Amino acid sequence: MTRRQLLSALIFIAWCAAPHAQQTPTFPSRSVTLVAPSSPGSAPDVLARQLALRLSKKWNATVFVVNRPGAGGDIGSESVARAEPDGYTLLLGSIANAVNPHLVAKVRSDARALVPVSMIATAPDILLVHPADGINSVAEFTSWLKSHPSTPAGHPGIGTTPHLSLSTLALQSQLPFIAIPYQGGGAAQHGFVANQVKFMFGTSMGVLGQIKGGRARPLAVTGSTRIAALPHTPTMVEAGYPDFVIEAWFGVFAPGGTPQPIVDGIAGAVREVVTDQDFEDRLNTLGARMTFMPPVLFAKHVSAEHERWGRLVKAANIRID
Template sequence: MPQTFSRQQFLRAAALLGAALALPALAAADTFPSRPLKLLVPFSPGGNTDVVARLVGQGLAEALGQPVVVENVPGANGAIGASRVAAAANDGYTLLFGTAGTQAINPSLYRNLSAKSLDDFEYIALVTSIPNVLVVNEAKTPVKSVAELLSYARERRSGMSYGSPGMGSTVHLSGELLKSATKLDLVHAPYKGSAPALSDLIGGQIDFIFENITPALPFIQSGKLKALAVTSAERLPQLPQVPTMKESGFPTFVTATWNGVLAPKGTPRAVVQRLEAATLKVASSPEFKAKVSSLGGEPRLLGSAAFRDFTRTEFKHWAGIIQAAGLEKQ
């Protein structure tokens, strides 16, 4: 005769089963981390992403009690490094220091990626936002404001060039956004990094650039480059006299790169929560905030769920810019 269970017995059995299934995850959280972690930076050493990643890595090592090895895997606007992390073991020991490029822009630029690739990761925490700044070499481009730059470009009618550290960067797409908004004939000059792009701007080989504030700031402060506008929503403390693009006649022109920590999809929730708490602790420290501010960035802290939602909003934002620019998938 089949055995029957009361509703109370059924609920008790379900609770016991749930607790049993949760034991491995709880055990993993209790022992995590038990060995060194790897924080993969999908860009070359020396850039703002690498600098901030090393700050986070050092802080995580102290917070978690295990070494955090920072590894640089550049290529394809960060897509190569991001793909490597997505395919790694989902145990919390291989992490990605993601950016607007890897998480929000690349899915609209590369044929082998799509919006679905946003689900290849567990979102740990967002830590910084780093806006761009529109700069010129006045000896080459004799203007002092965005309005003067546009007038100068219309007088020349064609051929004005803007540099970038590579296809698909927020620097490149900021230039494309200006191009589509003004209908000017502007020529994109891609470089292999910010350093050669800024060098050619100083040397007079290109006309302007929307560069990340971090590498551009020393040249602005030394007078080698003239800042016309910043792409942040508000003026930056480091450049209080420089207006925003919004103030310069472009009310929706807000662009920035950003940095956050991610893990492969399927990383145990308890491990994600441990990493989230540690990352937010690091990023909320006065030392971290001071260092990011000195780089021209803005500390921006979002936990796991908010970071995931933010990334999806950013994906739609950049997809619209890419579509307006008519850029084909690579």
């Protein structure tokens, strides 16, 4: 264990030992709004509804999920950043909050304008190829791609984690391929199944259906560990890319200026519901993994992610025209 990991572990233990849930006995005294900055059925929406259901029972107060999609999640994030900082309007944010500021000149809102409350889940991307192409491993894929320059590869849009995964693959491997952007995960999967592109990275929460249906073959996941839904699929690290770890993350944010006792109280409630085995099992079936972080560690993670993706965006010359 590194010194940084040890410090994080000590911070986590100390935070968990404190009675956060008892610091705000009157919260909530009315319904809470949880904004999902994406369309119904999307990964953030699914997670928001799973979380809202359990928090409603925990608090004995209704937690409403409101979808506010658009601008890569910025519209929903902005609405929460401008809300009253009292804990009654929350955001189910994601890695997009750390990536978008590097892609848009005038981003509406980013994670730095919000208060990180707690991370709840992570989900890797999955490298997919067509079963009919006979490619069974990353090594075979690498060899095949070297002999097929200018191969088209699909992704759901600029700045999405699959796009970041493709960009990372390009930088680390120097393999020749052409990245084709689609308008969303559904469109990217449709293009893949229609053989418009020969391979793609897809979010684990979005492509398991294609894998189970035999329309896509998984070669590797981009997470730090294998996922329960695909226990026999190796990580990119295991497949020979030691620095290839990319995971979408999802977490709760509050408006800037929200009092710390309220933030800690919400985080305490979130921890209680997401560490329940039922929630973990549900995430596993979706291709995700329960990953809880308290406010201080989540804030450090968001900051580190902002710096990390800024470097990649610059190195890969990623931009939204």
